[in-house]
Amino acid sequence: MGQHAGQRRTQADRDAITIEIGYAFVSACFAAALVFGAVYGPALAFDLSAATEDVLTVAGGLLAAVVFVFRVIHLLWRFARRPENDGR
16 A cells, blocks of 8 residues: 555554455445345345346346446545555
């Protein structure tokens, strides 16, 4: 994350990184759950065939996984690029 040789992170830096990782994980879980619910929701609301429910389950799971990964990457990438995290 841009640390120069010989420089150590302060406790505040380590705490900020830990909090950011936790926030990225929790918010990604929430976003993935919303996406899965939006895709799989019609299976709960309507009387659909078993095959259609299976398709919605797989599609919802895949989209939720993609949203989770992109959310975590986006938040951690943005955190790493902030000027106060350049190691100076």
